[in-house]
Amino acid sequence: MGVPKQKWTAEEEAALKAGVVKHGAGKWRTILTDREFSSILSMRSNVDLKDKWRNINVTEIWGSRHNAKLAFKYNLPPPKIDNNHMALSTLVQRDKEVADFKPLAVSGGTCPNSMENTSRLQDFQLDNLIFESITKLKEPRGSDRESIAAYIEVLYLNSFTYGPILFYTNTQKLIGKPTEAYGGKWKINEDGVWFCIAEMEQYIRLRS
Amino acid sequence: MGVPKQKWTAEEEAALKAGVVKHGAGKWRTILTDREFSSILSMRSNVDLKDKWRNINVTEIWGSRHNAKLAFKYNLPPPKIDNNHMALSTLVQRDKEVADFKPLAVSGGTCPNSMENTSRLQDFQLDNLIFESITKLKEPRGSDRESIAAYIEVLYLNSFTYGPILFYTNTQKLIGKPTEAYGGKWKINEDGVWFCIAEMEQYIRLRS
DNA sequence: CACTAGGGGTAGGGTTGA
DNA sequence: TTCAACCCTACCCCTAGT
Numbered sequence: 290m291g292v293p294k295q296k297w298t299a300e301e302e303a304a305l306k307a308g309v310v311k312h313g314a315g316k317w318r319t320i321l322t323d324r325e326f327s328s329i330l331s332m333r334s335n336v337d338l339k340d341k342w343r344n345i346n347v348t349e350i351w352g353s354r355h356n357a358k359l360a361f362k363y364n365l366p367p368p369k370i371d372n373n374h375m376a377l378s379t380l381v382q383r384d385k386e387v388a389d390f391k392p393l394a395v396s397g398g399t400c401p402n403s404m405e406n407t408s409r410l411q412d413f414q415l416d417n418l419i420f421e422s423i424t425k426l427k428e429p430r431g432s433d434r435e436s437i438a439a440y441i442e443v444l445y446l447n448s449f450t451y452g453p454i455l456f457y458t459n460t461q462k463l464i465g466k467p468t469e470a471y472g473g474k475w476k477i478n479e480d481g482v483w484f485c486i487a488e489m490e491q492y493i494r495l496r497s
Numbered sequence: 498m499g500v501p502k503q504k505w506t507a508e509e510e511a512a513l514k515a516g517v518v519k520h521g522a523g524k525w526r527t528i529l530t531d532r533e534f535s536s537i538l539s540m541r542s543n544v545d546l547k548d549k550w551r552n553i554n555v556t557e558i559w560g561s562r563h564n565a566k567l568a569f570k571y572n573l574p575p576p577k578i579d580n581n582h583m584a585l586s587t588l589v590q591r592d593k594e595v596a597d598f599k600p601l602a603v604s605g606g607t608c609p610n611s612m613e614n615t616s617r618l619q620d621f622q623l624d625n626l627i628f629e630s631i632t633k634l635k636e637p638r639g640s641d642r643e644s645i646a647a648y649i650e651v652l653y654l655n656s657f658t659y660g661p662i663l664f665y666t667n668t669q670k671l672i673g674k675p676t677e678a679y680g681g682k683w684k685i686n687e688d689g690v691w692f693c694i695a696e697m698e699q700y701i702r703l704r705s
Numbered sequence: 706c707a708c709t710a711g712g713g714g715t716a717g718g719g720t721t722g723a
Numbered sequence: 724t725t726c727a728a729c730c731c732t733a734c735c736c737c738t739a740g741t
Binding site for chain 4: 337341353
Binding site: 502505552 | 726
């Protein structure tokens with residue numbers, strides 16, 4: 290009635306995505322009570338999370354929930370398999386697998402010590418980069434680092450004018466480090482911007 | 498994509514208006530499944546009904562949605578209070594009241610037996626007459642018969658060259674009588690054209 | 706009872722094509 | 724450019740199942 294419709298902010302959406310990566314889709318209450326996200330998502334209910342997640346997925350596959358319903362009704366195959374975007378049906382089916390993502394074998398160096406976080410806007414961008422790469426790629430147990438790198442590179446690097454992506458292994462567990470709302474998830478060092486995928490103990494260098 | 502945009506016909510619009518009078522604005526699915534309207538509105542979705550209703554109202558108040566938004570933005574009062582059209586804000590606020598319209602006290606004779614329905618075109622015209630009169634007049638619990646008569650008379654009778662309006666009380670419940678899409682809602686007798694307002698069990702004689 | 710999945714519905718902002 | 728028709732998103736309700 291009086292509630293004028295709370296649009297989801299980029300920050301909230303990033304937190305939701307990060308929460309799904311960390312806890313898995315369907316663990317809405319868990320995501321909501323996770324200290325890492327609770328302050329950001331304090332205006333949202335578990336049902337809101339569920340609905341938003343539904344919107345995100347269904348939109349990326351079918352364009353809208355309405356289209357998704359029609360497609361189901363007429364038993365149509367998912368569109369949008371082209372243009373570098375993997376159909377998100379893979380995402381929906383792979384929710385648990387992505388959530389259970391195990392640390393990969395080391396092939397980089399060591400995690401650089403942090404300096405300082407930058408603006409939130411960039412935070413969202415990086416969050417979305419990682420989220421998209423690990424959810425939209427086909428690999429059944431999540432994507433390996435090379436795939437993620439290629440994905441980001443092809444889709445984003447040109448426009449963002451980032452340098453080539455290097456991978457890095459995190460030797461210290463930084464999750465929960467209370468430097469930020471996304472504590473310890475990414476940082477800027479002398480040699481570039483580094484992004485940590487929670488639960489993976491992996492760093493990606495996004496910008497040199 | 499290939500769908501070239503379905504303009505609303507007069508028939509559909511009349512059915513929508515009648516549906517709002519019967520069930521109330523906001524009851525889009527209810528209107529859509531009502532047998533009285535379902536065949537006419539079969540090409541429309543509940544969302545289509547909502548959108549069309551918005552267009553009808555907003556256009557009559559502000560001239561366009563764009564103007565309405567600007568007015569909201571700058572907190573302007575509704576214009577067009579003149580020229581015999583009540584601001585539709587009253588309508589929006591009074592949806593439920595109009596829908597809950599109770600039968601009025603008797604002051605006419607008895608319902609004449611039906612003869613035959615005439616063309617659809619005239620049906621729309623009459624439908625719109627009634628709709629406009631009961632929605633645009635100010636009375637908080639719907640309009641009494643005299644107001645409706647005066648409204649129709651002032652706005653339409655001259656151009657339609659109808660005679661003076663007489664009211665009539667319906668002694669039989671005719672709603673749902675399957676003589677027409679708008680079953681039993683209006684008829685022509687020897688003494689004129691009679692219009693039944695659904696849920697009101699009232700007849701109006703529109704033409705002698 | 707608490708929560709989730711998933712169907713369905715509505716309001717309102719935004720988009721588009723004639 | 725305008726605006727009627729259409730789309731998308733947020734929020735809501737409900738029920739079944741766990």
